[in-house]
Amino acid sequence: MTGAPAVAVTGLGLITPAGDGTRPTWEEVCRGRPAAAADPRLSGLPVDFSCSLQEATALGRGAPARSSWRMSPVVKAAVSASHDAVVDAGLDTASWDATRVGVVVGCGIGDLTQWRIQALRLVDKGPISVSPLTMPMALPNMPAGEVALSLGIHGPSLATATACASGASALMTARGLLTSGLCDIVLAGGAEMAVDPLTMAAFHRMGALSTRSHDISGASRPFSPERDGFVMSEGAAILVLERTRDAAARGRRPRAYLAGCGASTDAYHPTSPHPQGAGSEIALCQALRDAGLAPAxxxxxxxxxxxxxxxxxxxxxxxxxxxxxxPTVTAPKGVLGHALGAAGAIEAALTVLTIEHQLVPPTANLDGAAAEGTLNHVTDKARPQRVAAAISNSFGFGGHNVVLAFTSDLPA
Known part of the structure; x- marks a missing residue:
């Protein structure tokens, strides 16, 4: 049984450690070159490397100069990606009905650096030293709020927080806003800029981070027998979603269709997944049913x-x-690292690009046989392939599972 109608993806905005923009990110992911490098912000920590944005990345473009000073980096990343996505979609913000446009931005943490700095000020110098901008800079809903403010959007602006599934949850929520008739256009995705000494120390203490300091570029190695943890990353991705009839009415050819969504909760452990992926399988099956697709x-x-x-x-x-x-399997975190709340949106955008270009990027650092050797991994170089339907998996602490199904054409 098919669920809600598919919606069109008409614009993309990507800002990642691989590049400032959709095209440079896609090209580097297809080359399979890891972005991990030593990070001076983390000097002296047990794990002192990350996948960080390039120095030339222009955060905050699209925001009025009079307001960018108050924005934290995570907000600026979301605003930049949203501006790029709107331009890519060919939308005119001066002519759209702003009350019918929505924003949903997933963010797992917000600006933890701001919390850490202001807490130290409070302890060292007292309450008068705490910045009055602490709350608007640090709260995880502010990427959504500031995107709406910068683009003059008066429809719903929402934040999803399902840890590392936040960006995917945002896309699922956005689809609901469109199919319910509440919105005509929704900007949806995720943003995270959480590379900070505190987060790094906390994840290291959990044993979640790779400690492969002798081979930093090889530290993020999905499915490899030698994997030992993730590499922290940062970035943002925003997708413009519209009902298919509205995209057609303005002559916009979709890059792909978000055809189905599924979500579930493991209820197994706060941070560890169910060993056999029972909860994630529920989400995958839901997404297929919703899209009217069979596993094959x-x-x-x-x-x-x-x-x-x-x-x-x-x-x-x-x-x-x-x-x-x-089906072929790729894992972009080998190149990009793990951008937490932004990861699901970044990878959804890459799935759209895979469908659009009919090209599957490789999993970086998967040099030999995978530890779990039954999957059809793409390694070494990008592989041309007919891709009519693809899924993007996103999972997060708390047992959150979200699976998105994308297609090249409208489901029958």
């Missing part, structure tokens, strides 16, 4: 695969069981 219709899987031993093993088991026909 899926040509490609964009895996969540963070490069952690438990997480990758659970996802591999789930994909093998749910999609036994062997």
């Amino acid at each position: 219709d899926i040509d490609h899987v964009n895996a969540h695969a963070t490069s952690t031993p438990l997480g990758d093993a659970a996802e591999a088991a789930m994909i093998s069981r749910a999609l036994p026909h062997g």
Whole structure:
């Protein structure tokens, strides 16, 4: 049974460690060159490397100069990606009905750096030293709020917080705003700029981060037998979603269609996935039913695969069981690292580009056989392939699972 109608993806905005923009990000991901490098912000920590944005990245473009001073980096990243996505979609903000436009931006943490700095000021110098901008800079809903403010959007602006599935949750929420009739256009995705000594120390203490300091470029290695944890990343991705009839009415050819969504909760452990991926399989099956697709219709899987031993093993088991026909699998975090709340949106955008270009990027650092050897991994170089339907998996602490199904054409 098919669920809600598919919606059109008409614009993309990407800002990642691989590049400032959709095209440079896509090209570097297809080259399979890891972005991990030593990070001076983390000097002296047990893990002192990350996948950080390039120095030339222009955060905050599209925001009025009079307001960019009050924005934290995560807000600026969201605003920049939104501006790029609107331009890419060919939308005219002066002529759209702003009350019918919505914003949904996933953010797992917000500006933790601001919280840390202001807490130190409070302890060292007292309450009078705390910045009055602390709250508007640090809250995780502010990327959505400031995107709406910068573009003059008067429809709903929402923030989703499902840890590392936040960006994917935002897209699922946005689809609902369109199919319910509440909005005609929704800017949806995720933003995260959480590379900070505090987050790094906390994740390291959990044993979640790679400690491969002798081989930084090889530290993020999804599905590899030598994987030992994820590499922290940052960035933003915004997708412009519209009802298909509205995109057609303005002569806009969709880049792809968001055809189905599924979500579930493991209810197994606060941070560890169900060992066999039982919860994520529920989300995948929901997404297929919602899109009116059978398992055998899926040509490609964009895996969540963070490069952690438990997480990758659970996802591999789930994909093998749910999609036994062997669709191609790629894991962008080998190049980009793990951008937490932005990851699901970044990878959804990459799935759209895979469909658009009929090209599957490789999983970086998967040099030999995968630890779980039953999947059809794309390695070494990008692989041309007919991709009519693909899924993008996103999972997060708290047991959150979100699976998005994208197609090249409207489902029958």
